[in-house]
Structures are given as structure tokens and as C-alpha cells.
Amino acid sequence: MKTYKNTGNIDTRSGFGAGLAELGKSNPDVVALCADLTGSLKMDEFKDSHPDRFFQIGIAEANMIGIAAGMTIGGKIPFTGTFANFSTGRVYDQIRQSVAYSGKNVKICASHAGLTLGEDGATHQILEDLGLMKMLPGMTVINTCDYNQTKAATIAIAKHEGPVYLRFGRPKVANFTPEDQKFEIGKAVTLTEGNDVTIIATGHLVWEALEAAKALDEKGISAEVINIHTIKPLDEKAILKSVRKTKCVVTAEEHNMLGGLGESVARTLALNHPAPQEFVATEDTFGESGEPLMLLDKYGLNAKAISEKAEAVILRKE
Amino acid sequence: MSTTQHLQDFVTQVRRDILRQVHQVNSGHPGGSLGCAEFISILYQEVMDYSSDFDMDGKNEDLFFLSNGHISPVFYSVLSRSGFFPVEELKTFRKIDSRLQGHPTTHEGLPGVRIASGSLGQGMSVAIGAALTKKMNKDSHLIYSLHGDGELQEGQNWEAILYAGSKGVDNLIATIDYNKKQIDGATDDVLPLGNLKKKFEAFDWKVLELREGNDIEAIKKTLAEAKDLTGKKQPIVILMETEMGNGVDFMMGTHAWHGKAPNDEQLETALAQNQETLGDY
Numbered sequence: 286m287k288t289y290k291n292t293g294n295i296d297t298r299s300g301f302g303a304g305l306a307e308l309g310k311s312n313p314d315v316v317a318l319c320a321d322l323t324g325s326l327k328m329d330e331f332k333d334s335h336p337d338r339f340f341q342i343g344i345a346e347a348n349m350i351g352i353a354a355g356m357t358i359g360g361k362i363p364f365t366g367t368f369a370n371f372s373t374g375r376v377y378d379q380i381r382q383s384v385a386y387s388g389k390n391v392k393i394c395a396s397h398a399g400l401t402l403g404e405d406g407a408t409h410q411i412l413e414d415l416g417l418m419k420m421l422p423g424m425t426v427i428n429t430c431d432y433n434q435t436k437a438a439t440i441a442i443a444k445h446e447g448p449v450y451l452r453f454g455r456p457k458v459a460n461f462t463p464e465d466q467k468f469e470i471g472k473a474v475t476l477t478e479g480n481d482v483t484i485i486a487t488g489h490l491v492w493e494a495l496e497a498a499k500a501l502d503e504k505g506i507s508a509e510v511i512n513i514h515t516i517k518p519l520d521e522k523a524i525l526k527s528v529r530k531t532k533c534v535v536t537a538e539e540h541n542m543l544g545g546l547g548e549s550v551a552r553t554l555a556l557n558h559p560a561p562q563e564f565v566a567t568e569d570t571f572g573e574s575g576e577p578l579m580l581l582d583k584y585g586l587n588a589k590a591i592s593e594k595a596e597a598v599i600l601r602k603e
Numbered sequence: 604m605s606t607t608q609h610l611q612d613f614v615t616q617v618r619r620d621i622l623r624q625v626h627q628v629n630s631g632h633p634g635g636s637l638g639c640a641e642f643i644s645i646l647y648q649e650v651m652d653y654s655s656d657f658d659m660d661g662k663n664e665d666l667f668f669l670s671n672g673h674i675s676p677v678f679y680s681v682l683s684r685s686g687f688f689p690v691e692e693l694k695t696f697r698k699i700d701s702r703l704q705g706h707p708t709t710h711e712g713l714p715g716v717r718i719a720s721g722s723l724g725q726g727m728s729v730a731i732g733a734a735l736t737k738k739m740n741k742d743s744h745l746i747y748s749l750h751g752d753g754e755l756q757e758g759q760n761w762e763a764i765l766y767a768g769s770k771g772v773d774n775l776i777a778t779i780d781y782n783k784k785q786i787d788g789a790t791d792d793v794l795p796l797g798n799l800k801k802k803f804e805a806f807d808w809k810v811l812e813l814r815e816g817n818d819i820e821a822i823k824k825t826l827a828e829a830k831d832l833t834g835k836k837q838p839i840v841i842l843m844e845t846e847m848g849n850g851v852d853f854m855m856g857t858h859a860w861h862g863k864a865p866n867d868e869q870l871e872t873a874l875a876q877n878q879e880t881l882g883d884y
Contacts, residue, residue: 382722
């Protein structure tokens with residue numbers, strides 16, 4: 286089984302900050318807007334290097350989204366930064382009308398997504414944002430897994446014409462994807478090849494899926510791990526190719542099972558190749574305060590949960 | 604023909620267009636549309652520097668954003684009669700497969716529209732964004748926007764008003780259609796707006812009061828004054844007092860025609876008060 290090396294724990298939001306800083310140098314049309322969370326979003330380097338292209342909006346997310354939409358008129362490529370909850374649920378109608386329906390080239394960049402935000406608790410731990418964003422016609426939805434991938438994705442979305450939701454997180458997590466990777470929107474990355482079960486993971490749970498695959502391998506179960514960084518458009522071809530081979534699937538995401546990656550995969554399978562599926566996701570619940578790893582364990586969002594569901598889904602194969 | 608005569612004829616035709624569009628689909632918002640007929644006509648006929656060869660980026664042009672999108676009939680009439688799309692297309696207003704959606708949108712590719720509006724309270728932010736891009740692009744052209752007075756009840760406006768005042772967005776001229784009416788009745792009964800002049804001034808805006816918001820000369824004078832005040836570190840707002848339903852006697856002095864179409868007989872009466880000038884579609 287192919288294995289991956291963690292080159293050191295680092296937060297995905299720092300990958301965003303590094304990508305944005307690079308865009309600052311390479312693309313004069315890129316502008317950045319922040320709603321009083323510049324440090325948390327790691328936007329300082331861009332802000333300091335390009336003060337004329339950085340806009341501190343204050344704690345006013347609705348206004349930030351509207352201003353970003355307006356800035357596209359005249360050719361700017363605005364990147365907005367705030368926590369995932371305030372990037373989506375708080376401003377859903379602004380995104381719907383002024384960005385998505387209006388077809389504006391705004392990049393909504395959202396940190397602190399999911400339970401791993403930790404101690405701040407459920408008011409900040411949005412677990413519904415992928416669903417909210419993927420339901421908007423024309424919206425591209427990306428959830429990256431580590432620092433390197435987040436940096437690559439940040440740079441890549443500037444070249445994509447149209448609205449994008451880019452989701453990443455707060456805690457330091459394993460960094461294991463290549464530093465020089467080419468990030469292709471809508472293209473799944475098969476991390477390990479296997480025959481017994483397909484594990485389709487996104488965001489922080491991709492590393493957990495690799496850890497689960499290792500544990501399963503020790504039990505003689507061969508798992509194919511697919512990193513889905515783009516929830517929409519979904520790489521249905523890659524998913525179907527794998528599930529046709531393994532005949533069962535586990536999806537894993539730091540998100541509500543309603544509306545997330547798992548449901549998108551289930552729809553793809555239902556239409557093309559019905560197969561048993563298990564969901565590693567929160568079960569229609571809010572989060573709570575706590576240490577990130579303890580929360581992932583309590584809500585069943587880690588390698589242990591993934592391997593258990595993998596074993597369960599294999600038993601459901603006909 | 605004097606420019607005033609031309610504008611009067613233009614406005615009269617726009618009123619007819621508004622009434623006929625709304626009547627033919629028995630839906631839409633004639634009241635506010637009629638109230639803003641003079642203002643939007645003057646913007647496009649005399650004030651703004653633009654190309655009717657539409658380009659979304661609008662570089663080196665003045666731009667207009669309609670935040671209160673429900674007054675789409677007046678916007679569509681003025682755009683079509685200013686050369687953005689064929690006047691004939693007004694026939695398709697609110698019908699299936701039309702570019703003239705109930706509320707304006709970019710989605711169907713209608714020339715002249717740069718943002719969707721309809722869900723209220725979003726246009727001020729968009730106008731500010733476009734104004735900031737003009738500054739970044741070293742483009743000295745201006746941003747004009749129009750907002751309903753009732754629309755100011757939406758909180759996003761006050762985020763935007765705070766931002767523009769605090770950050771000195773001085774290439775923006777926002778106009779409030781201050782007709783003091785909304786769907787449910789008088790704004791003073793629904794949710795009083797209080798002293799709007801003082802409120803905007805408290806947010807560091809330059810406020811111009813336009814008492815005769817349906818008078819062509821008065822509008823022209825105020826817009827010229829507003830233009831002179833740009834570039835002075837303050838955004839500008841015009842509190843434009845208009846008459847909802849202006850130009851149709853039975854539609855004036857009431858909020859009843861905010862979102863109601865005239866029947867056949869009412870249309871006939873209304874059109875008789877506004878005789879054809881530039882030719883009906």
C-alpha cells in the first residue's frame with residue numbers, strides 16, 4: 286500500500302495565507318477583503334505587502350460580500366476572508382443574489398470550518414456550509430485537506446472564472462500532499478489503490494482516511510482512498526471507476542451527513558451504480574466546545590470511525 | 604427641441620411603458636417605477652457618461668446600480684430607450700424565456716444590468732465595491748445608485764453606509780427614493796426612518812435634499828451639485844422626495860399601487876393622462 290509522510294503539522298489556513306501572498310505578487314487583479322479576522326485568516330502578509338489592494342471591512346460580513354461582488358465590475362478578483370460560519374450562513378442571501386445569481390467572480394475563503402475549530406463551540410463550528418454552498422447554481426465548492434493543497438487551491442481558484450467557496454480549517458494537521466502539486470478543480474486525487482472498499486474523504490478527514498487505510502491493511506483489507514477536494518463539480522468518473530471495482534464506499538467529511546459530500550456521492554451512485562455506502566459525518570447535530578481531537582473522536586470523525594465503517598460496509602456487499 | 608422638452612417627452616413615454624408592461628402581465632410595481640421615471644431618465648439621457656454598447660466591466664464609464672429592483676419597469680424602459688436593447692423587448696416583461704425578469708438580473712444577459720437586485724438592501728454594498736474598483740483602476744468616472752426609502756430598514760445598508768462614510772468613498776452618489784411609502788403603508792407607520800438627513804450626516808455622508816424629486820429641472824440641478832461634491836473624501840446621498848405613482852392621478856397619494864397592476868379601464872385612464880410621444884413598443 287502506498288504510504289504518505291507527514292512533513293510536519295501545520296494549519297490549512299496558513300496555506301491560504303501563503304497562497305494569497307503569492308497571488309499578491311503574481312496577479313495585480315487579486316484584491317482581499319476581511320471582516321476583522323485578518324490574523325486568524327493569515328491574511329497579514331498580503332495586507333502588509335499590498336495595502337492598496339487590501340480592504341478591512343470591519344465586522345460586517347453582508348457588506349463585505351456585496352462590496353466583493355461590486356469590485357468584480359471593473360475586473361478585480363476579490364478574495365473574502367472570515368470564519369466559515371460567517372462566510373456562508375450569515376450571508377447566504379447576499380451570496381445567492383449578488384454573487385451566485387449575478388455570476389460574479391468572487392472567491393469566498395472560509396476558515397475555522399467544522400468541529401476542529403474547537404473551544405469556541407457550536408456558534409462558530411459550522412457543519413452545514415458545504416450543503417449551503419453546493420446548492421447554489423454555478424458555485425464551485427472546494428474543501429482542502431492540508432497546507433500544501435490549500436496553498437495550491439488558493440492560487441488555482443484565481444484563474445477560475447466564477448464564484449468559488451474555498452473551505453479550510455483552524456488546527457495544525459498533517460501536511461502530506463506534494464509541495465509542487467498541480468491543483469485541478471474538479472479532479473479527484475486517488476491516494477491509495479485498493480480492491481475491497483473505496484474511502485472518499487475531504488478536508489481534514491483525508492489524512493484520517495489514510496490512517497484508516499493503514500489500519501485496514503494490517504487486517505488484510507485493501508482500501509482505495511480518494512481525496513475529493515472539489516465537492517462541486519464532483520469528479521463522478523473517478524468515484525464510479527473506483528466503486529465499480531470495490532463495490533462499496535465510505536464517505537468521510539467534517540460536516541453534517543445531510544447536505545455534504547456523502548450525499549453528493551450517494552446521488553452519483555444512485556443514478557449510475559448503486560452500491561452500499563456508509564457515512565462518516567456528524568449526524569444532524571450541532572457541535573460543542575472542546576479540544577479538536579476529542580471532538581472528532583466524540584462525533585466519530587477520525588481514522589477509527591472510518592475503519593469501523595469500512596468494515597461494516599464491506600459486510601453489506603452482495 | 605429643448606432638452607427639457609425632450610426629457611418631458613421621454614419621461615411621458617417611460618410612464619406609458621411602465622403602465623403597459625405591468626398591465627400586460629397583471630403584475631409588477633408601477634408606483635415606485637412612476638415615482639422614479641424622471642430621475643432614471645435624466646441619469647441616462649443627460650447625466651451619465653456611458654456606452655450603450657454594453658460591457659460588464661464598464662471601465663471609463665459612469666455606472667448605475669438599482670438596488671430597489673422591484674421598480675424594474677422604469678429601469679427596463681429607460682435602458683431600452685437609451686439603446687441597450689430593442690424597445691420591442693419590453694413586450695416580454697415578466698414572461699417566460701425573457702431577459703426582462705421580474706427583478707433585474709445579469710443571469711439572462713440583459714445589456715445594461717450589472718448586478719441582480721430584488722432581495723432588498725444589497726445594492727449599496729455593490730455600488731461601494733464598484734466605486735472602490737474605479738479608484739483602484741484610476742478611473743475618474745462615478746457610481747450612481749438608487750435605493751428605496753423602505754429599503755433602508757434592511758440592516759446591510761447601515762453596514763454599507765458606515766463603511767462608505769468612514770472610508771471616504773467619494774466617487775459614489777447614492778439616491779434615496781424618499782416617497783415615504785412601502786408595501787404595507789406609510790414608512791412612518793411600518794417602521795419610521797426618523798431624520799434621514801441627520802442619520803446620513805452622522806455617518807459622515809454629504810446629504811443633498813431634493814424636495815421636488817419629480818421635477819426635471821430640480822433633479823438636474825441636484826445631480827449637478829452632487830457631481831461637484833464628489834472627490835471630497837465624503838460619499839454623497841440625495842434624499843429625493845418623490846410621489847409614488849407620479850403622473851397618474853389615481854395612483855398618486857397612496858401606497859396602493861406599490862405592487863398592483865391596473866386593469867384595462869384603469870390603464871386606459873392612465874394612458875390618456877400620458878399621451879404617446881416617442882412611440883409605443
